[in-house]
Amino acid sequence: MRKRLLMSAVLAASLTLTGCGTADSGSPAPGGSGGLTPVKLQLQWFVQAQFAGFLAAVDQGFYREQGLDVQILEGGVDIVPQTVLAQGHADYAVAWVPKALASREQGAGITQVAQVFQKSGTYQVSFASSNIKSPADLRGKKVGNWGFGNEFELFAAMTKAGLDPGRDVTLVQQQFDMQALLAGDIDAAQAMSYNEYAQLLEARNPDTGQLYQPSDFTVLDWNTAGTAMLQDAVWASSERLTDPAYQDTTVKFLAGSLKGWAFCRDNPERCRDIVVAKGSKLGASHQLWQMNEVNKLIWPSASSVGLIDEAAWNATVDLALTTKNQDGQTVLTARPEGTAYTNEFVRKAVDSLTASGTDVVGSGFTPATVTLTEGGA
The missing domain is CATH 3.40.190.10 (Periplasmic binding protein-like II)
Incomplete structure (x- = not known):
């Protein structure tokens, strides 16, 4: 829902x-x-x-x-x-x-x-296997964000990519952590470069037994997307x-x-x-x-x-x-x-x-x- x-x-x-x-x-x-x-x-x-x-x-x-x-x-x-x-x-x-x-x-x-x-320090992060390489790739995905005004850059990027946030993605109220992404409940999660993104790299990858690496994820950076x-x-x-x-x-x-x-x-x-x-x-x-x-x-x-x-x-x-x-x-x-x-x-x-x-x-x-x-x- x-x-x-x-x-x-x-x-x-x-x-x-x-x-x-x-x-x-x-x-x-x-x-x-x-x-x-x-x-x-x-x-x-x-x-x-x-x-x-x-x-x-x-x-x-x-x-x-x-x-x-x-x-x-x-x-x-x-x-x-x-x-x-x-x-x-x-x-x-x-x-x-x-x-x-x-x-x-x-x-x-x-x-x-x-x-x-x-x-801007805001990212939208997904597993590399999700193949989300640009805002346009969010179409049809479960997209997490915190709300409370933190989502404006995300909506701007989706709008610029021709997506309607009300119809083209499933918006999910995300907690202020990365657990929903790690559990596979959402496809892309909001993260700050200095905080939640680091939490991903501090988590253990169950497939390798080691900490996750940057190569395990794809980052959408709003500075690069032009919606910072x-x-x-x-x-x-x-x-x-x-x-x-x-x-x-x-x-x-x-x-x-x-x-x-x-x-x-x-x-x-x-x-x-x-x-x-x-x-x-x-x-x-x-x-x-x-x-x-x-x-x-x-x-x-x-x-x-x-x-x-x-x-x-x-x-x-x-x-x-x-x-x-x-x-x-x-x-x-x-x-x-x-x-x-x-x-x-x-x-x-x-x-x-x-x-x-x-x-x-x-x-x-x-x-x-x-x-x-x-x-x-």
Whole structure:
């Protein structure tokens, strides 16, 4: 039976806050501790190397250098970060651009102030034996995806390939793991390059008794397919950005954050240790893989880490306006109005980092080779 993933329900749910966890540096006292300005950052998922730069900025004191006492709020399945921000429960949030713009269209007063990931990390993965080598090959297949706005790139790729998501594939609500693919319940599974794809390579192949190898799978990469959308971005309160004090805090927060990401580029093993110490659900080899893959999405940067590329941003909006789900609905119904994004504050942050000697481009970045272990331990 086809399991319908209603985009309209997702977008409506995006304005409902249901919970909030923490993974902090110690909750700041009202008014800040030691004269520091208290700041709350809402993540979009559980603690993992996807957010290592922010965690490192706390651990290494980069936020404190900026006069900030930053508390990091852990995300989860039932947490919509842009909603936490819009409702005033956080000062900044990390969220994918199309999801946040959908919330913004429904009234969330948020503005994008930095872009961390320069590439999409989303894959659609199948066993090589399934012979799914392009989005067009998904026709007639059981196609897993997580929903909750994570499926937009997949639907864009199917639309580009001439497939109707409502008729030409069987959509299956996928859990946030790879078990359905490994069990043969679906033909293609959604995976992040830095997370679920690694979980496949950490699983044992029952036919060989060894861990699965990349050659056992076929990967559809939306960067290659031309339907990539911008992902991890930093969002701020639109209303508060009119306040000079919040503007100043925004510049300082971005400077500390981007210094954290530069640190993780140069010290991936140290950042792995920081993430594991903060209670990541998967172990050290998995987090090192994730750190390496996340670095690939950021570095080297064309001009500077954090800057929002207008062409990439417009491409994301265009896809959000034209991609239809199985019910014929699009992510956005109109181009974003007002100040949906700004480089004003991140440019100031980058200038301050450059002046202090931080490499904000990473032209010499070279990915490492990471050996995974069973279960990611």
